[in-house]
Amino acid sequence: xxxxxxxxxxxxxxxxxxxxxxxxxxxxxxxxxxxxxxxxxxxxxxxxxxxxxxxxxxxxxxxxxxxxxxxxxxxxxxxxxxxxxxxxxxxxxxxxxxxxxxxxxxxxxxxxxxxxxxxxxxxxxxxxxxxxxxxxxxxxxxxxxxxxxxxxxxxxxxxxxxxxxxxxxxxxxxxxxxxxxxxxxxxxxxxxxxxxxxxxxxxxxxxxxxxxxxxxxxxxxxxxxxxxxxxxxxxxxxxxxxxxxxxxxxxxxxxxxxxxxxxxxxxxxxxxxxxxxxxxxxx
Numbered sequence: 713x714x715x716x717x718x719x720x721x722x723x724x725x726x727x728x729x730x731x732x733x734x735x736x737x738x739x740x741x742x743x744x745x746x747x748x749x750x751x752x753x754x755x756x757x758x759x760x761x762x763x764x765x766x767x768x769x770x771x772x773x774x775x776x777x778x779x780x781x782x783x784x785x786x787x788x789x790x791x792x793x794x795x796x797x798x799x800x801x802x803x804x805x806x807x808x809x810x811x812x813x814x815x816x817x818x819x820x821x822x823x824x825x826x827x828x829x830x831x832x833x834x835x836x837x838x839x840x841x842x843x844x845x846x847x848x849x850x851x852x853x854x855x856x857x858x859x860x861x862x863x864x865x866x867x868x869x870x871x872x873x874x875x876x877x878x879x880x881x882x883x884x885x886x887x888x889x890x891x892x893x894x895x896x897x898x899x900x901x902x903x904x905x906x907x908x909x910x911x912x913x914x915x916x917x918x919x920x921x922x923x924x925x926x927x928x929x930x931x932x933x934x935x936x937x938x939x940x941x942x943x944x945x946x947x948x949x950x951x952x953x954x955x956x957x958x959x960x961x962x963x964x965x966x967x968x969x970x971x972x973x974x975x976x977x978x979x980x981x982x983x984x985x986x987x988x989x990x991x992x993x994x995x
Contacts, residue, residue: 740769740801740873741769741771741772741798742766742770742869743797743801743802743803743804744759744771744772744804744806744861745774745776745778745789745790745803745805745807746804746805746807747776747778747781747782747786747806747807747808748776748806749776749777750776754858758861761861761862762869766866766869766873769802769873774790774803775789779986780807781807781810783807783833783834783835784838784891785908786805786807786835787838787839788909789909790803790839792909792917792964794824797826800825801827802826802872803827803829804830804865804869805828805829805830806830806861807831807833809831809834811889815832815833815887815889816852816854817831817883818831818832818849818851818853818864818865818868819831819832819848819883820847820848820850820868820872820877821836821840821846823840827872829850829872831853831860832849832883832887832888833889834889834891835891836889837890838893842890844883844885846882847883847888848880848882848883849881849883850880851864851868894906895919896919896920898924901994902993902994903924903928904989904990904992905918905969905992906989906990907985907988907990908986908987910984913972913977914977914978914980915971915978916978917964917968917970918968918969918970918971920968920969921967921968922967925947928994929994932994933945933995934994934995936961936971937990938959938982938984942959944960947961947963948960948962958973959972959974959976959978960972960974969990
């Protein structure tokens with residue numbers, strides 16, 4: 713009797729492991745990244761729908777102040793914190809874009825063990841690069857952008873939770889909307905990157921990575937050109953020492969050069985704008 717009981721438990725264990733991916737999805741997070749605007753009532757509408765139809769999921773807002781059509785900004789913001797989410801999380805990236813009337817496909821793909829639901833806006837190529845062979849075409853949407861999260865992405869999330877999306881067809885190559893990431897460029901004396909994002913404190917986030925910066929400077933003296941008359945010649949590692957005033961540059965947790973003004977606005981102080989070129993010069 714004891715032996716049969718042990719066998720019974722062992723079989724149940726095997727079953728639970730075979731359905732592990734489904735269990736992870738059923739208890740996963742759902743995140744929202746949109747361009748609805750931080751004060752839009754559409755956010756509450758979407759979250760109310762999810763609370764009703766996906767009661768086991770925790771809903772987290774990533775950001776809703778992405779500029780309309782700016783999929784580069786959306787991809788950048790997502791990558792700032794993607795590594796903080798658990799495997800199996802479901803991310804809805806709903807950013808309107810100029811050619812949505814021709815690229816009306818809704819896509820699903822895996823990115824670092826997490827599920828992405830988004831438009832065929834080109835954001836898949838910004839995250840995955842050139843290899844889009846595993847991107848699924850799970851539907852099409854012609855309605856209003858504000859309604860897409862509930863009417864299309866919400867239904868797709870439910871399909872993921874219920875393990876009903878694995879057999880959807882792959883996106884054909886001729887329908888893929890391919891975009892090129894805005895990358896920094898360098899020569900012997902100059903590294904040119906770009907301002908990509910400002911947070912609520914108007915801290916400036918760039919696309920200059922720590923690895924690229926160090927490969928360019930090679931421990932030589934440098935100037936980060938903030939404006940015609942303002943330059944910074946050091947990277948701050950201990951931000952606690954800087955409390956009390958001033959402008960400082962540092963690499964954020966995702967490894968990108970960031971410019972901040974203590975109790976101030978880097979954006980307004982230096983006239984920085986999204987897609988603004990930021991120069992680093994060797995002395």
